[in-house]
Amino acid sequence: MKVRLVFGCVLVLMLLLAHSAGYAQTQNKFKLKPDAGGKGCLNCHDNFKDVLKRQFVHTPVKTGQCTGCHDPHTSSHGKLLEDDPSKICLKCHGAVIPEKARSVHKVVLEGNCVKCHDPHGAANKSNLLKAGNALCFDCHKEMGAKLDKVKFKHNPVERGCVTCHDPHASVKSDHLLRSDTTALCLGCHKASNPIFAKQHMGYPVATARCTQCHDPHGSNRGGILFDNVHSPVEKKMCTQCHEAPTSATPFKTKKTGFELCRGCHSKMMGETFNKRYVHWALLDKRGCLNCHQAHASANKFLLNGDSKTICGKCHGDTVAVQQKLAERERQEDAAMKGQGQPIKGALTHKPVQEGTCEACHSPHASDSTLLLKQPSVVDLCGTCHDWLKHSSHPMGEKTLDPRNKNLTVDCLSCHRSHGTGYRHLIPFPTETNLCTQCHTQFRR
């Protein structure tokens, strides 16, 4: 019995040894050298020894696993990468984009990780190319320039953008914020503090949105209020528009829409409502707030943004068409320039492209159709295109349009100011097509 047991054990042991020997043989069937996974690469890529000396080295590099990212033989991607450069990092770091992210950093979404990280090693933590905010300001230049100049800086910004923003993605808020704006602010600014309550006139602002008044990045006004503050806010006269702080609905405004603003801006409102055409946006539930901020803004006239942003919110098609035309214009011009034949005429109209809609339209009201600033289209266009007043096709009230007895000839008889897809903003592919609309005797 004992002999049988010993024999059995020996047999099992032999089988195990045989299996492991075979396994080992299969694993190295290509007879790879022990350092083939990466350390051997340094035999040729000598300069990498310096990378390994950096303070922070990417783990696969540190452990000599170059093949974690690179194919030692061939690849369809640059630098012999195993996969598309925009996807390769996500193979290990997929968690940087959470499944239910509310906002994702564009570079992360594009898989452009190398914009911020050195994939091999760096002098900064997380293999970042630069330390602190300097890295962010490489792209967010305007923000960097602004923060250099502002009089009142916000301490968390000084400490680093990542204090409030997650550089990869956020599941909790827009703008990559680590949590909802107000919750983020209340993390440091305790609403229960009596000074805080006094500063906010006793209103329960802990339930409001701080960025309606404060610029979280810093500003030139005390309390980092936005640079342009609505007069009642500046004077702490909240009750001019809102119910009392002790009310059950303290933030409720005393009136809605334009009716609330009319209390102070009666002159402007009077002028507006005296015009034949009023911008309908002014008359809906939100009224003035469709374009203006009620409390404070970084923009003049408390505007919600630049004209392109504000007008584009409702008239997005005009903005989108102009962007498409601008791109086409750029491509066509570049192609023709290469052939030494510059194309005459533009596909785009500068004010539309730049978003200075107010160059031609009155944002509140006008006596002219389409809220044009002047009753005469010729005069309006002439404010920029001065030459047309003295040398152009006959135009004006005395020149009737032969196509329609109710129309007179003006700039819009031949051009469409928002672009058409044809050069010189004409609505036909060629000038001949255009001219023969009226000069029918020359039609072929």
Next chain:
Amino acid sequence: MAVFFSIALLVITLFSLPAAALSTEVAHLRPSLSIYLDNKGVGLRHPEGVACSGSTLVVGDTENGRLVRYTIEGKSVKGGTEIKIPQLGSPTRVQIDSKGDIFALDGKERRIVHLGPDGAFKGYVAAEGAPSQSSLVPRSFKIGPDDALYILDVFSGRVLVVGADGKYQRQIDFPADYGFFSDVAVDAKGTVIVVDSIRATVWAAVGKATTFSPLGRPVKEYMTFPASLAADRRGIIYITDEYGGDVGILARDGSFLGKQLGMGWNEGLLSFPTQICVDDQEEVFIADRGNSRVQVFTLAK
């Protein structure tokens, strides 16, 4: 055998067609005539309103600050009598009720003016008994089959239904999330339809519904700024695209059937079209604002 399979295939094909497609014959807008002048030879100037009912056509000649009444006789339009009253300086939307009374929205004063068939001033529409009456800002309005007024109140975010007697009947609230509603229409079955210009979406309130539900998918890919709409007697919806200069056609269920016409100066083309009206004779009238005329189209199947 082959015949059997052919018939079977035909039957399957017919049954697989959407019900809406079978019930909807896509009509084409064929230019019929254009109206430029009144009976004294005065030209229209940026007209925004047009109303058609029976043999009457009324144009809201906006920049001339007047209404012009025409008579439809078969395929021609006659007359062109000017109606100019001090209470109506900027008519932007026009309607005619079953008695021939004219209602016009003064876009500048933002109130609806009531006139008799002869053009005499009868008063303003007051929406008596309506909640938040002081905050009424009508962007547009329509007269339903029962002569009730359906007023698109953009300030209070609702469609107010006011009876022929001028008394408030009910209101239909705008949905919670929308861009800007530019026009309202009522079809023969009493369904109230509104168009959101910014999101290019049509919404409907069927029966006594107190709020709107989306009718079909947004038509943003086809239309840029749908501004006015009208329904024909079959419930087909016609929408003018102010920026696109064309007319989109939707089935009763909101499915997009196509768009017609285009931007231009020649007759049959439009420039910044505004109000649209479809009469019982299936003629379509469009205030061709940019071209300072009214164009008439026949629905050709």
